[in-house]
Amino acid sequence: MCNNLVMEYVKFWILVFCTFTTISHTSAESDEDDDYLTFPPGFRLGAGGAAYQIEGAWNVSGKGVSVWDTFTHTYPQNIKDGSNGDVACDSYHKYKEDVRLVKEIGLKYYRFSLSWTRILPTGYPNVVSKDGLRYYNDLIDELHRNGIEPVVTLYHWDLPQVLEDQGGWTNDEVVNWFGDYARIVFTEFGPKVKIFTTINEPTSFCREGYGHLNRAPNKDLDPCGTYLCGHNALKAHARAYHIYDREFRPTQNGKIGIVFACPGQIAKNPGDEATVDTYYQFTCGWFAHPIYSEEGDYPQIMKTRVAKNSFDEGYFRSRLPVFSPKWIEYIRGTADYFGLNHYTSVLVEEAPKERETILDTGIHASVDSSWPDTATSWLKIVPSGFGGILRKIRDEYNNPNVFVLENGCSDNRTTLSDTQRIEYFYSYLKEMITAIKRDGCNVTMYSIWSLLDNFEWNDGYAEGFGIVQVDFKDPNRTRTPKLSVDRWKEVVRTRKLQPLNPTIEDASELFGHQGRKRSAKC
Numbered sequence: 001m002c003n004n005l006v007m008e009y010v011k012f013w014i015l016v017f018c019t020f021t022t023i024s025h026t027s028a029e030s031d032e033d034d035d036y037l038t039f040p041p042g043f044r045l046g047a048g049g050a051a052y053q054i055e056g057a058w059n060v061s062g063k064g065v066s067v068w069d070t071f072t073h074t075y076p077q078n079i080k081d082g083s084n085g086d087v088a089c090d091s092y093h094k095y096k097e098d099v100r101l102v103k104e105i106g107l108k109y110y111r112f113s114l115s116w117t118r119i120l121p122t123g124y125p126n127v128v129s130k131d132g133l134r135y136y137n138d139l140i141d142e143l144h145r146n147g148i149e150p151v152v153t154l155y156h157w158d159l160p161q162v163l164e165d166q167g168g169w170t171n172d173e174v175v176n177w178f179g180d181y182a183r184i185v186f187t188e189f190g191p192k193v194k195i196f197t198t199i200n201e202p203t204s205f206c207r208e209g210y211g212h213l214n215r216a217p218n219k220d221l222d223p224c225g226t227y228l229c230g231h232n233a234l235k236a237h238a239r240a241y242h243i244y245d246r247e248f249r250p251t252q253n254g255k256i257g258i259v260f261a262c263p264g265q266i267a268k269n270p271g272d273e274a275t276v277d278t279y280y281q282f283t284c285g286w287f288a289h290p291i292y293s294e295e296g297d298y299p300q301i302m303k304t305r306v307a308k309n310s311f312d313e314g315y316f317r318s319r320l321p322v323f324s325p326k327w328i329e330y331i332r333g334t335a336d337y338f339g340l341n342h343y344t345s346v347l348v349e350e351a352p353k354e355r356e357t358i359l360d361t362g363i364h365a366s367v368d369s370s371w372p373d374t375a376t377s378w379l380k381i382v383p384s385g386f387g388g389i390l391r392k393i394r395d396e397y398n399n400p401n402v403f404v405l406e407n408g409c410s411d412n413r414t415t416l417s418d419t420q421r422i423e424y425f426y427s428y429l430k431e432m433i434t435a436i437k438r439d440g441c442n443v444t445m446y447s448i449w450s451l452l453d454n455f456e457w458n459d460g461y462a463e464g465f466g467i468v469q470v471d472f473k474d475p476n477r478t479r480t481p482k483l484s485v486d487r488w489k490e491v492v493r494t495r496k497l498q499p500l501n502p503t504i505e506d507a508s509e510l511f512g513h514q515g516r517k518r519s520a521k522c
């Protein structure tokens with residue numbers, strides 16, 4: 001009885017707290033509290049990159065061909081500067097330099113992805129490449145030697161071409177293929193890696209790779225292909241999770257999760273929270289709900305809308321595949337943390353089918369003309385959206401432990417004085433720290449995207465997200481820290497954010513950089 005009363009009392013205050021923080025705090029912009037500039041104790045900072053974007057050595061030592069090798073070689077016209085990842089940053093040869101940079105900045109971990117075809121050249125476990133294992137073991141050992149924790153993603157979009165030729169993510173055999181690959185990864189690297197991420201941003205490669213012709217594998221399979229890809233990606237993730245959980249966790253004791261692209265969404269018509277929620281469910285919720293919600297399965301709004309549209313269009317069943325109760329249970333709860341990639345936000349409003357931005361949503365997404373541009377067309381600077389998405393995740397899934405695994409902005413690679421990036425990090429991180437300290441969001445890791453300028457998918461080398469510039473014309477791929485590296489060193493040392501003085505003309509004076517080009521923008 002007494003326990004019940006205590007529980008009710010606790011529940012009441014949790015409710016008051018959540019309501020208060022949701023209603024009265026939408027963004028950090030009005031808060032001048034210095035405390036929101038300081039990282040909480042134990043909070044970890046790192047930086048990242050992905051295999052195809054940085055490694056190069058695309059056909060070295062028997063490495064197999066991936067869908068991105070094929071895509072860039074076959075359709076160079078689909079890449080802004082006609083380039084590819086054949087050499088990229090040459091991190092395959094220069095990984096020690098990358099590790100040294102991470103160490104010099106003072107970051108605690110480095111997120112990188114494994115190339116499936118470097119480890120399994122045939123795509124299957126019948127051939128395991130000694131050189132592939134050697135390369136990743138060397139990288140992991142070098143990180144440990146320098147006191148940096150490896151955070152390892154198994155899949156960052158570079159599916160073996162041979163598996164793609166059999167349907168890739170639209171063939172449910174991919175669940176076995178991915179499981180076999182994962183088992184080899186855990187066996188080989190699990191003793192030295194304590195944080196694994198199964199799949200990077202399934203929404204991105206399912207929509208852009210299988211929905212329409214844009215990215216590898218360049219298949220135009222909508223209105224069904226995107227959902228089919230997503231369905232199998234969820235199953236494959238869950239398979240890898242259970243393999244880890246059953247066979248490796250007892251001895252290796254690590255954490256395993258998945259990472260989603262979750263943009264922020266803001267109502268175009270103030271108060272239209274239903275549209276905001278629907279857009280969220282079709283982006284982040286599509287993959288997060290089956291794993292993190294109490295009931296599992298796809299978000300209800302997605303099931304309802306896709307089913308209705310499908311029947312209206314004359315299909316006999318929903319274009320969104322249906323999970324059996326067994327699969328719902330198998331997928332639910334398969335993550336030890338919530339991996340979040342966040343860059344920007346959109347304004348959302350209801351719209352007729354012809355204007356909808358994402359299939360089946362009935363929503364048009366746009367941007368506010370006051371939001372600052374970056375070098376990347378889709379990336380506007382909207383710090384408040386970051387706080388918004390963190391609070392949404394807190395509210396939707398009972399405040400899971402969030403690892404921010406990507407956040408950053410691009411420049412056009414003409415300057416080292418990346419003042420806009422410094423401002424971006426300052427404003428986004430202030431939102432994040434506010435969401436943690438004021439709103440109780442359980443975020444414990446933050447990763448800069450990216451350490452190096454690298455092969456930026458369809459944008460090739462025309463844009464760079466790196467805090468370190470890479471000279472892609474130089475065979476040596478010389479790395480040169482941008483101004484934001486100086487800033488990050490300071491932030492890491494003091495564990496406190498510092499704004500870029502907006503009146504400053506030459507940022508190099510402020511941060512001690514010599515001989516760098518002047519520019520107010522990236």
Ligand code: GAL
Pocket residue numbers: 050053200201204261341406449456457465
């Ligand atoms: C993410 C992706 C990264 C990087 C970034 C910036 O979606 O995971 O590989 O390219 O976008 O565009």
